[in-house]
Amino acid sequence: MDFDADFLSEYYKAVDILTRERLDRLKKRQKVDSTSNRAGERLVSYKVVCHYCQEEFSAKSNAAKTCSDRCKKRLSLERKEAKRWFEGNKEPIQEFNETVNKL
Ligand SMILES: [Zn+2]
Numbered sequence: 001m002d003f004d005a006d007f008l009s010e011y012y013k014a015v016d017i018l019t020r021e022r023l024d025r026l027k028k029r030q031k032v033d034s035t036s037n038r039a040g041e042r043l044v045s046y047k048v049v050c051h052y053c054q055e056e057f058s059a060k061s062n063a064a065k066t067c068s069d070r071c072k073k074r075l076s077l078e079r080k081e082a083k084r085w086f087e088g089n090k091e092p093i094q095e096f097n098e099t100v101n102k103l
Contacts, residue, residue: 003096007089011096014082020051021065029062051075 030047037043045058052071066072086093 003092003099007092007096010085010089011093014085017078017082018086024049024051024065032058052078 032045032047043060045060046062046064047056048059048064048067049056050067050071051065052075053067055067057067066075
């Protein structure tokens with residue numbers, strides 16, 4: 001079976017969105033030690049690449065995924081859409097996977 005370009009681009013887009021988090025977890029985040037604050041506490045931050053806009057930002061938490069609330073909302077929307085796309089395309093996805101397995 002032939003798969004059209006639209007199907008393939010939607011498929012890879014959805015896979016990318018849904019696996020981004022897992023791939024990010026495998027990477028070691030760079031710790032950036034910033035100077036102490038006025039109270040003398042050492043402030044630690046992490047270099048993180050935003051899961052939505054792909055911009056690098058520094059976060060106080062090692063668990064941060066997005067640079068802003070705007071990106072957080074958009075990422076969550078994107079993930080929902082990707083999951084819905086998978087749900088609605090089970091058959092072509094299965095055919096696609098079977099085709100790939102035969103290669
Ligand atoms: Zn962002």
